[in-house]
Amino acid sequence: MRKIAINTIEEALQALIQGNNNFVAAQKSGSVLKEINPISAADGQQPYAVIVTCSDSRVPAEYVFSAGIGDLFVIRTAGHVIGEFELGSIEYGVKYLGAKVVLVLGHNHCGAVQAAMGSHGHGYVKKILDEIIPVITGEDDVEICERLNIDNSIRRIMASELIKDEVAAGHLRVTSAKYDIESGRVDFF
Ligand SMILES: [Zn+2]
Known part of the structure; x- marks a missing residue:
């Protein structure tokens, strides 16, 4: 399906790092050519990584890593909070699809973290904040709160x-890693 086989943890990490470098340099994006659809449907998927990231529209996982069809198994929730369905999806990506890396990708200017810092939320949004608030309590630096939230997802x-x-x-x-929505750069921890 893809041009270069990715079979090891190191190769998967390198593909993510190089993919983001390509994205930042606006050099190359993943293949979404029409020919890949029938091939990936016939051969099944072998994504090299599971990406757990925020639903924020400024964090498009495949673009960020210059990935194409069949490359990444992506789970997104506001604030990349993880409950049982998300955990089941991650296990599926690893156990049945063979992903070599699970990457939690946080980002700056995360609205979920900022909302949790302000402790406001209604309806089911409150469920998300209830997951974040306990891990950031007592901290008022937004960057540190974002990092604590990433660590909690891990x-x-x-x-x-x-x-x-x-x-x-x-x-x-x-x-884990953090995406800068201004520069497009991913910093791996
Ligand atoms: Zn966010």
Whole structure:
């Protein structure tokens, strides 16, 4: 499907890093050519990474990594909060689709984190803030709050026995990064 086979953790990480470099340089984007649709439908998907990121419209995961059809298994919620459905999706991407990397991608100017810092939210939005507020309580620096929220998503993922086993077996890397919505740059932690 894609031109270069990605079979290892290091190759998957390199594809993400190089993809973002390409995005920042506006040099290249992933292949969404029409020919890929029938091929990917016939061969199935083998995404090299699971990306867990914010629903923020300024954080388009595939663009950010210059990825195309079949490359990334993407889970997005406001503030990249993770509940049981999200965890199940991450496990699926790893166990059944063979993703080598799970990347939590936070970002600056995150409205979910800012809302949690202000403790305001109604309806089901409150459910999202209830997940973020406990991990940022007592902190008033927005950058630190964004980082704490990223770390919390990593903790949620590492609560999965399946994910823990895959990491321990050396089949998977779970890591995090932050996207700058101004520069387009991803900084890997
Ligand atoms: Zn956000």
